[in-house]
Structures are given as C-alpha cells and as structure tokens.
Amino acid sequence: MLFSENLEKLIQSFNRFPGIGRKTAQRLAWYLVAQDKNFALNLAETIKTTVESFKTCSQCNMLSESDPCPFCISPDRSDSYLCVVENSSDIQILEGMNEFKGRYFVLGHLLSPLDGYGPEQINTAMLLERIENLHPSEVILALKPSAEGEATIHYLWELLKDKGISITRLSTGIPFGGDLEYSNLNTLANAWKRRYTVQ
Amino acid sequence: MLFSENLEKLIQSFNRFPGIGRKTAQRLAWYLVAQDKNFALNLAETIKTTVESFKTCSQCNMLSESDPCPFCISPDRSDSYLCVVENSSDIQILEGMNEFKGRYFVLGHLLSPLDGYGPEQINTAMLLERIENLHPSEVILALKPSAEGEATIHYLWELLKDKGISITRLSTGIPFGGDLEYSNLNTLANAWKRRYTVQ
Numbered sequence: 001m002l003f004s005e006n007l008e009k010l011i012q013s014f015n016r017f018p019g020i021g022r023k024t025a026q027r028l029a030w031y032l033v034a035q036d037k038n039f040a041l042n043l044a045e046t047i048k049t050t051v052e053s054f055k056t057c058s059q060c061n062m063l064s065e066s067d068p069c070p071f072c073i074s075p076d077r078s079d080s081y082l083c084v085v086e087n088s089s090d091i092q093i094l095e096g097m098n099e100f101k102g103r104y105f106v107l108g109h110l111l112s113p114l115d116g117y118g119p120e121q122i123n124t125a126m127l128l129e130r131i132e133n134l135h136p137s138e139v140i141l142a143l144k145p146s147a148e149g150e151a152t153i154h155y156l157w158e159l160l161k162d163k164g165i166s167i168t169r170l171s172t173g174i175p176f177g178g179d180l181e182y183s184n185l186n187t188l189a190n191a192w193k194r195r196y197t198v199q
Numbered sequence: 200m201l202f203s204e205n206l207e208k209l210i211q212s213f214n215r216f217p218g219i220g221r222k223t224a225q226r227l228a229w230y231l232v233a234q235d236k237n238f239a240l241n242l243a244e245t246i247k248t249t250v251e252s253f254k255t256c257s258q259c260n261m262l263s264e265s266d267p268c269p270f271c272i273s274p275d276r277s278d279s280y281l282c283v284v285e286n287s288s289d290i291q292i293l294e295g296m297n298e299f300k301g302r303y304f305v306l307g308h309l310l311s312p313l314d315g316y317g318p319e320q321i322n323t324a325m326l327l328e329r330i331e332n333l334h335p336s337e338v339i340l341a342l343k344p345s346a347e348g349e350a351t352i353h354y355l356w357e358l359l360k361d362k363g364i365s366i367t368r369l370s371t372g373i374p375f376g377g378d379l380e381y382s383n384l385n386t387l388a389n390a391w392k393r394r395y396t397v398q
Contacts, residue, residue, distance in 0.1 A: 002273070013242045027216075027217065032250055034286065035286065039212075039215070043209075043212045046212060050208075051240065063233060065203045074201070092225060190205075
C-alpha cells in the first residue's frame with residue numbers, strides 16, 4: 001500500500017459529495033494534510049458540532065439549529081407570502097437576493113415516482129397544514145425547471161388551484177450572461193414562446 | 200442571525216480549499232447537514248486521524264504516514280530514476296499512469312522569489328543530497344509549464360547540468376481531447392515549435 005488508507009478514506013468521503021469527482025476529492029484531501037493541522041482539526045470539530053446541532057423545523061421542514069427555525073418565528077416576515085423550495089440550501093441562495101420577506105416551506109425532494117418520491121415523501125400534508133395556518137395570498141413555487149420540477153409544480157398547482165391563492169413560479173428563459181449559442185433547445189424554445197415587449 | 204453561525208463557519212472552511220468558491224462551499228456544507236449524521240461524523244473522525252498521522256518523509260519530503268515513506272523504502276523501485284514534483288499530491292496523480300517505478304522528490308513549492316520562495320525554500324540542498332545518495336541516471340522534472348514552473352526547471356537544470364545526469368522534463372503541447380480553438384497562444388506556439396514527424 002503506497003498511499004495511506006486514511007487518506008484514501010478521506011478521498012472517498014469527499015468523493016461522495018455532489019459534484020465532487022475523484023480528482024477534486026484527491027485535491028481536497030491532500031490540501032488538508034498539507035495545510036497546518038489546526039485548520040483540519042478545526043474543520044473536523046466544526047463538522048461535528050454543526051451536524052449534531054441541526055434538526056428539522058417542525059413548521060417549515062428547514063434544517064436549522066432551532067425548532068421552530070429563525071424564519072418561522074421572525075416577526076419581521078410576512079405570512080402573506082409562502083415560498084416553496086426543494087432543499088434548505090435553496091433558502092440560503094434565495095436570501096442572497098435580499099428581496100423576499102415572507103415564509104418558506106421545504107419539500108425535501110421533488111416528485112419522482114420512479115425513485116420512490118411520491119406525494120407523501122415530499123411532505124404534501126405538511127405543506128397543506130402550513131397553508132391552512134398562514135393563509136398566504138401567494139404561494140411561490142421556487143423549484144427548478146427540470147422534468148421533476150415541472151411535475152412537482154403541476155402537482156402542487158392541481159392541489160392548490162381552488163383555494164383562492166395566487167400560485168406563481170419563477171420565470172424561465174435565457175440566463176443573464178448566457179449565450180444563445182450555448183442554450184439548449186428547450187431553454188431557447190421556451191424563451192421564444194415567453195418573449196415579452198421591450199418598453 | 201437567520202442562518203447558523205456553525206454552518207457559516209463550515210462554509211468558510213470549505214471556501215478555504217483551493218478551487219472551492221463560496222457557492223460550492225455552501226453546497227458542501229448543506230450536504231453534510233442534510234445527510235445522515237454518521238457520514239459527517241465519520242468524515243470528521245477521518246480528517247482528525249489522517250492529519251494527525253501525516254508527517255514529512257525525511258528523504259523525499261513527501262507527506263506520508265511513515266518516515267521514510269513507502270516510496271523511499273520500497274525495494275521494487277529503482278534508484279536510477281528520480282522524479283521531482285511540486286507537491287505530494289502530484290505523486291498520486293503520476294502513480295495513476297502506472298508507468299514510473301523510480302523514486303520521487305517533493306519540492307513543496309515552485310521558485311517564486313516575489314512570494315518569498317527562493318532556492319532554500321524549495322529544498323534545493325535536500326534535493327542535492329538525495330541525488331548524491333541515489334546516483335540516478337535521469338532526473339525527471341515533472342513540474343507544470345507555468346512561468347514559475349519554467350523558472351524552477353531552468354534553475355534546477357543549471358544546478359544539475361554538470362553532474363553527468365540526464366535532466367528531462369514532461370512534454371508540452373496540445374492536450375489530448377483539447378481543441379486547437381481553445382488552446383491559448385503560448386500552448387499553440389509551443390506545440391508548433393515542437394512539432395514532430397508522423398511515422
């Protein structure tokens with residue numbers, strides 16, 4: 001064994017993260033052993049403390065250190081707007097806009113019956129309960145425009161359309177900075193269909 | 200504070216890794232808290248065990264759990280070939296070829312006087328001692344063809360050229376699978392100059 005088994009274990013752990021291939025995992029693991037030990041030991045400690053303190057908010061399903069989470073108890077946020085996201089991490093991304101001041105709900109997964117994610121697995125009952133309690137005037141389905149995202153948006157729309165709530169979704173089209181040349185045909189055809197008058 | 204301070208610490212730690220931007224760091228941190236806790240706790244433990252057991256090999260300067268490292272004590276490797284690399288991680292990359300069966304030497308850094316990396320900082324004396332002991336017939340300078348890599352190759356060549364050792368470096372040119380269109384001008388001009396007869 002020319003390379004350390006511990007190092008190999010570390011590489012394989014990093015390799016399990018989404019979007020981290022074998023090469024990047026190797027780079028991360030070697031960085032840890034090459035840096036001053038304190039950085040790595042602090043990281044190990046932070047991982048331990050963080051995952052041990054995280055739980056699921058019983059109101060919105062977000063991963064948080066407190067239950068209810070800070071978003072659910074904040075008096076500065078409006079109950080009139082409920083934003084539905086796939087994952088807790090999406091909330092941090094949306095908060096980066098500094099635009100939305102309503103409440104959130106985390107599905108945890110998109111509808112994907114073939115993978116075993118039906119209506120129960122995406123917390124539909126909990127979402128309905130949340131809507132009963134908050135009485136929002138608008139539910140924003142901030143889900144990604146993939147096949148599974150579209151299916152989930154359609155399913156939730158069917159479920160909520162008769163409740164007198166405005167059901168919205170994020171705009172789809174060419175991303176800013178995106179090239180027409182590099183857009184796929186679905187994106188392009190959709191952007192063409194949804195073209196709007198320049199004012 | 201709407202997001203956990205621990206999570207923020209975790210994100211900032213991941214953000215310190217080379218090539219990991221803020222967005223990827225957020226994705227990694229959220230993945231850890233969203234996965235089963237055992238994965239994260241095992242990762243923390245592996246980081247701790249690994250960095251605590253790693254030291255520098257006193258012969259080749261490689262980061263390893265033993266001193267001398269497995270490459271320096273292996274009886275299956277030839278002293279006739281000495282491969283000089285920038286970092287320990289480069290050894291793992293080169294070993295992936297399953298081609299080289301000689302010894303290694305890790306500089307730890309390329310020459311970069313403006314950043315404070317002169318001849319002493321890149322372990323020149325230790326390299327000379329290593330060469331005295333091994334009597335290699337070839338020294339392969341497996342350094343990257345950047346400005347700093349070229350400076351280091353040139354410096355080491357000056358240092359070693361009169362010792363009756365063959366001093367070689369990796370070939371430079373268009374990478375396999377690389378497009379002419381996407382090659383930068385330096386790469387292209389160099390590949391043109393180094394063109395060879397097709398046989």
